[in-house]
Amino acid sequence: MGKLYDELAKDYRLKEGLKTCINCGTCTAICPAAEFYKYDPRKIVDTVQRKDDAEIEALLKSDTIWYCGECMSCMTRCPRKNGAGLVIMALRNLSARLGYFTYSEKGRQLYPLTKIMTGNILKYGYCVYPETFKMEDHPEAGPVWEWHTQHLRDNMERLGANYQGKGPGILRKIPQESLDELKAIFDVTGGTERIETVEKYSRAKADEMGMSMDEYTTYTFKHCSEGHFNNED
Amino acid sequence: MIYQGKQKIWSEYQKEIPDDHWYYVRSCIRQNFFPASERMFTEITRNVLGKDIYETPSHTTCGGIAYHCDTIPQETVMTIVARQFALMTEAGYENYVASCITSFGNYAEILETWHEFPELETKIRELLWKACKKEFKKPKYLAHSSDLIYKFRGEIAAKGRFRLVDKETGEPLRIVEHIGCHYAKMFPHKGVGGAEYPCVLSGMIEAWGGQVIDYPERRHCCGYGFRQYHVQANRGYSLSNTHKKFESMEPYHPDAIITNCPGCPYFLDRWQYVIAEQTGKTYGRDGFGIPVFTYEELAGLVLGYDPWDLGLQLHQVAVEPFLDKIGIEYDPSAKYKGLDKKDILRPGLPQNLKCF
Numbered sequence: 187m188g189k190l191y192d193e194l195a196k197d198y199r200l201k202e203g204l205k206t207c208i209n210c211g212t213c214t215a216i217c218p219a220a221e222f223y224k225y226d227p228r229k230i231v232d233t234v235q236r237k238d239d240a241e242i243e244a245l246l247k248s249d250t251i252w253y254c255g256e257c258m259s260c261m262t263r264c265p266r267k268n269g270a271g272l273v274i275m276a277l278r279n280l281s282a283r284l285g286y287f288t289y290s291e292k293g294r295q296l297y298p299l300t301k302i303m304t305g306n307i308l309k310y311g312y313c314v315y316p317e318t319f320k321m322e323d324h325p326e327a328g329p330v331w332e333w334h335t336q337h338l339r340d341n342m343e344r345l346g347a348n349y350q351g352k353g354p355g356i357l358r359k360i361p362q363e364s365l366d367e368l369k370a371i372f373d374v375t376g377g378t379e380r381i382e383t384v385e386k387y388s389r390a391k392a393d394e395m396g397m398s399m400d401e402y403t404t405y406t407f408k409h410c411s412e413g414h415f416n417n418e419d
Numbered sequence: 420m421i422y423q424g425k426q427k428i429w430s431e432y433q434k435e436i437p438d439d440h441w442y443y444v445r446s447c448i449r450q451n452f453f454p455a456s457e458r459m460f461t462e463i464t465r466n467v468l469g470k471d472i473y474e475t476p477s478h479t480t481c482g483g484i485a486y487h488c489d490t491i492p493q494e495t496v497m498t499i500v501a502r503q504f505a506l507m508t509e510a511g512y513e514n515y516v517a518s519c520i521t522s523f524g525n526y527a528e529i530l531e532t533w534h535e536f537p538e539l540e541t542k543i544r545e546l547l548w549k550a551c552k553k554e555f556k557k558p559k560y561l562a563h564s565s566d567l568i569y570k571f572r573g574e575i576a577a578k579g580r581f582r583l584v585d586k587e588t589g590e591p592l593r594i595v596e597h598i599g600c601h602y603a604k605m606f607p608h609k610g611v612g613g614a615e616y617p618c619v620l621s622g623m624i625e626a627w628g629g630q631v632i633d634y635p636e637r638r639h640c641c642g643y644g645f646r647q648y649h650v651q652a653n654r655g656y657s658l659s660n661t662h663k664k665f666e667s668m669e670p671y672h673p674d675a676i677i678t679n680c681p682g683c684p685y686f687l688d689r690w691q692y693v694i695a696e697q698t699g700k701t702y703g704r705d706g707f708g709i710p711v712f713t714y715e716e717l718a719g720l721v722l723g724y725d726p727w728d729l730g731l732q733l734h735q736v737a738v739e740p741f742l743d744k745i746g747i748e749y750d751p752s753a754k755y756k757g758l759d760k761k762d763i764l765r766p767g768l769p770q771n772l773k774c775f
């Protein structure tokens with residue numbers, strides 16, 4: 187493998203997202219992540235454009251690249267038509283490929299996220315699905331949601347959905363041929379390989395931390411150490 | 420048409436939206452949280468406006484949320500989208516309407532990237548053929564479902580039973596809009612009014628008799644942040660951003676919020692509940708929250724649909740004070756009933772946020 191920057195430079199999001207950064211800080215000024223997290227997209231873009239592999243490696247192993255919310259507010263405002271959010275996406279992609287995401291707490295969250303998202307897509311054909319959006323993981327969903335999920339079929343029928351039904355409509359059962367096509371797409375485009383890579387490095391990290399995969403999943407999903415936010419030391 | 424002067428400047432903020440014949444793709448988030456909004460979209464466009472809106476059961480997620488959670492590579496999301504385009508091509512359509520801002524942004528980003536890097540489009544065509552033996556044409560027009568409601572806002576007002584007006588005072592109701600970041604912040608020319616003057620929702624508010632309320636953090640993100648919400652440990656980010664918006668809009672006393680995005684109405688609704696339960700603070704009057712609506716819900720109310728057919732019982736923030744202001748009739752005892760008035764109990768009540 188070539189230098190880290192060369193790998194990043196192959197990513198179309200970097201081609202689109204990094205022309206020349208003039209270090210003006212407009213992206214940081216508008217960034218919702220910078221307001222709460224110890225996060226400065228200007229510095230990240232600048233680090234990448236300096237092409238210093240040691241610094242890029244440190245970034246790939248850091249919490250920093252996982253603070254962005256990918257809202258892309260920075261793209262609208264950059265006077266040089268960069269997209270700090272796109273640069274972040276390229277960095278995260280490389281961090282996932284190389285297993286560097288397991289070096290940071292926020293990076294390790296990629297494991298439960300991958301399980302939830304790709305699990306839903308491959309099993310149901312949706313990114314989010316009622317069966318896996320559980321009240322115990324989402325207390326903020328409130329008593330209305332609790333009631334709704336307890337009476338899911340009744341409510342879905344009442345509101346005109348076609349929940350798990352045949353034919354078109356809301357939350358219909360996606361035909362098996364379509365799910366098979368999604369799986370084939372994952373197989374030929376690197377989606378399946380990505381799931382396996384994230385799993386492999388996460389298993390090694392869980393071992394190192396002395397946790398079972400279930401413990402690791404819960405821990406990475408729920409645990410937040412002090413020190414990520416601007417108002418913390 | 421050749422535009423000159425100010426007309427030329429404004430033309431950059433216009434978006435051509437064809438009148439009819441749309442291939443429709445659904446939103447994962449909205450099907451889960453606002454199923455009746457999607458039903459209203461097809462109800463309004465097909466049955467009220469008489470438009471041809473085609474849907475195939477074979478379409479799937481666009482992969483946008485998984486992509487923005489960084490769990491799938493760019494080639495994967497692009498090929499999922501290429502398959503969606505292939506289904507549109509097979510069905511004989513060229514106008515593509517997505518029911519989701521994340522999807523809409525995803526489609527816009529992919530079409531732009533292919534335009535700039537044609538070799539990538541070629542590669543994705545090969546991957547789609549390898550995986551599914553499918554070929555596709557790119558959509559001639561890409562719209563978000565709110566673009567269509569915006570386009571027909573005048574017809575909806577003309578056919579409407581209600582206006583967004585206080586029935587006691589005759590004053591327009593004060594409405595805040597939230598556009599959703601991926602609608603026009605990435606590719607401003609893809610959205611009505613661009614990133615500077617997005618009028619897709621404000622146009623609806625004005626057409627239906629309401630008053631658009633400006634406030635300092637109007638364009639701030641709702642705080643979804645993809646991984647910043649889906650991972651429980653990160654939800655402080657999501658909550659903090661919503662809190663910032665509510666603190667900023669509070670002095671302007673909005674009667675309601677209208678939203679564009681699938682996630683935004685969920686976050687703006689549920690985080691009000693969390694803020695009330697954690698701190699006791701509520702942003703509406705008399706212990707209520709500020710009700711948050713999708714554009715189909717508001718259109719449905721204007722057209723005189725029963726609020727419980729619109730799914731407003733799935734909101735955590737009570738909508739009744741808003742309905743009362745306009746004078747929309749509703750049966751309180753029918754709110755939490757199933758089909759044919761089946762009794763399916765009712766939700767518990769929050770401690771601090773006033774609900775019915």
Ligand code: SF4
Nearest residue numbers: 207208210211213264
């Ligand atoms: S706004 Fe653009 S030019 Fe300015 S610091 Fe950010 S990326 Fe660099």
Ligand code: SF4
Nearest residue numbers: 217254255258260271
């Ligand atoms: S995309 Fe990321 S870096 Fe850009 S404004 Fe949003 S949170 Fe900040």
